[in-house]
Amino acid sequence: MEGRPLEEAGLVELAKDGDVQAYGELVTRYRDLAFRTAFLITRSAADAEDAAQDAFVKAYYALERFRARDSFRPWILRIVSNEAKNRLRSARRREGLALRAAEDRRSGDAAPSPEAAAIEVETKEALLRALGGLKENDRSIIAYRYFLELSEAETARALGIRPGTVKSRLSRALDRLRDRLPAERDAREPLEATDG
Amino acid sequence: MGDRTTRADVERSLIALGSTLEYPPAPPMAPAVMARLLAERAAARRPAFPGLALWPRRRVLLLAVAGLILLLAGTAVAARLAIGAIEIRVVRTPPVSTPTAVESGAALGERVTLEGARASVGFPVVLPAALGPPDEVHVAESAFSSHVVVLVWEADASRPRIEGTPWSMILMELPGSEEPLASKEILAETTFQAVQVGSHDAFWISGPHQLYLPTTEGEQRFTVTGNVLLWEQEGTTLRLETALPKAEAVALAESIG
Numbered sequence: 359m360e361g362r363p364l365e366e367a368g369l370v371e372l373a374k375d376g377d378v379q380a381y382g383e384l385v386t387r388y389r390d391l392a393f394r395t396a397f398l399i400t401r402s403a404a405d406a407e408d409a410a411q412d413a414f415v416k417a418y419y420a421l422e423r424f425r426a427r428d429s430f431r432p433w434i435l436r437i438v439s440n441e442a443k444n445r446l447r448s449a450r451r452r453e454g455l456a457l458r459a460a461e462d463r464r465s466g467d468a469a470p471s472p473e474a475a476a477i478e479v480e481t482k483e484a485l486l487r488a489l490g491g492l493k494e495n496d497r498s499i500i501a502y503r504y505f506l507e508l509s510e511a512e513t514a515r516a517l518g519i520r521p522g523t524v525k526s527r528l529s530r531a532l533d534r535l536r537d538r539l540p541a542e543r544d545a546r547e548p549l550e551a552t553d554g
Numbered sequence: 555m556g557d558r559t560t561r562a563d564v565e566r567s568l569i570a571l572g573s574t575l576e577y578p579p580a581p582p583m584a585p586a587v588m589a590r591l592l593a594e595r596a597a598a599r600r601p602a603f604p605g606l607a608l609w610p611r612r613r614v615l616l617l618a619v620a621g622l623i624l625l626l627a628g629t630a631v632a633a634r635l636a637i638g639a640i641e642i643r644v645v646r647t648p649p650v651s652t653p654t655a656v657e658s659g660a661a662l663g664e665r666v667t668l669e670g671a672r673a674s675v676g677f678p679v680v681l682p683a684a685l686g687p688p689d690e691v692h693v694a695e696s697a698f699s700s701h702v703v704v705l706v707w708e709a710d711a712s713r714p715r716i717e718g719t720p721w722s723m724i725l726m727e728l729p730g731s732e733e734p735l736a737s738k739e740i741l742a743e744t745t746f747q748a749v750q751v752g753s754h755d756a757f758w759i760s761g762p763h764q765l766y767l768p769t770t771e772g773e774q775r776f777t778v779t780g781n782v783l784l785w786e787q788e789g790t791t792l793r794l795e796t797a798l799p800k801a802e803a804v805a806l807a808e809s810i811g
Contacts, residue, residue, distance in 0.1 A: 378588050378592055379588070379747070379748050385583050385587050389581075390580045392580075392583075393580035393583075406578075407581050411583055411586055411590075414583060415587055415591065481567055481571075482567075482571050482574065485567055485568065485571050500568065504571070505571075505572040505575060532565070539564070
């Protein structure tokens with residue numbers, strides 16, 4: 359799983375010694391993931407940017423607690439998500455999930471990926487609505503696993519929970535998500551082709 | 555729930571959804587983070603710079619300098635940070651207006667002699683030993699009655715002219731301040747590096763950027779075309795603008811004592 363380049367550990371070591379330039383390199387590497395993580399939580403680009411930036415600053419001061427044998431990715435994501443949650447709490451924004459699926463831009467020039475083709479607009483919207491109604495913890499674990507594609511081990515570290523509990527927590531989150539999907543609209547239909 | 559949608563269906567739908575989600579573009583973050591860290595480090599070594607650690611959306615106070623005047627513009631302010639009395643903001647979009655060249659010294663404040671400046675400004679005016687005496691000395695007054703000294707050197711064979719000005723070097727000196735006295739806006743694409751001037755943390759900014767000046771008529775904006783080295787030593791914020799590359803600019807800066 360850990361296919362990260364060798365220099366990462368070196369950058370972390372330099373940053374621990376106060377090399378701000380080296381730390382900037384780490385920020386550049388992880389800014390997309392950090393921003394997306396924060397966006398999934400805050401659902402606001404401005405809040406996500408502030409949260410990610412503040413998280414990177416805090417993480418710098420917390421570097422001494424980072425152990426060299428760990429992966430930097432889940433470690434920074436945990437700080438980012440905490441920062442994003444704090445912001446969410448103070449902002450109390452409830453506008454529904456501001457994420458949009460890239461569906462309607464499909465104008466024939468680029469073929470959708472097989473995954474994208476396998477899901478209908480209504481299903482997406484229903485899912486997004488259902489996700490928007492979940493509690494933060496449930497939404498996070500789902501987003502980490504399915505949207506940010508973290509491994510179970512990384513998800514555990516990013517959430518600060520034991521690896522053994524990721525499966526059961528995810529399972530309960532998926533159940534609650536399922537409960538929120540409309541009964542009349544069966545999400546199975548468009549997926550039938552890939553079933554098996 | 556029952557038999558309507560299976561767990562596997564939901565998982566597949568989520569994976570499919572994940573592949574089509576649209577996120578806003580991630581803003582560049584490294585320059586702002588690095589500059590905040592350096593600014594906080596600098597602040598830790600001297601009387602606190604209030605609010606620096608928690609700068610977002612902080613009110614900005616502004617002051618003076620050199621370059622080309624630019625008429626206002628609405629830019630999205632994405633990040634702010636500071637070194638000494640100069641605040642730096644990283645913005646996403648450049649101002650839309652066209653700069654108007656200012657080639658006279660008038661934009662720099664009142665012209666004085668070096669001795670006159672030393673007698674009036676209330677902080678030590680320092681000079682780079684590697685350069686001769688400045689060709690002109692100006693003093694501008696900020697909105698908070700503190701003074702800013704602007705020293706300029708003309709271009710010659712070894713020191714190229716800064717585009718849009720008659721000068722090769724513009725050295726600004728600002729007194730220590732609890733509030734930013736001037737501010738700069740840099741674009742995410744602008745080269746912005748953390749460097750050292752002797753033992754002092756410094757920023758190297760290369761590429762056009764904006765500098766702000768509050769005047770009695772309101773805020774003025776300047777486009778800076780030269781390379782800028784920004785640092786603080788002994789309580790004075792120094793800003794050296796030059797067409798020279800980084801290594802030479804740093805060497806010059808290190809000759810200031």
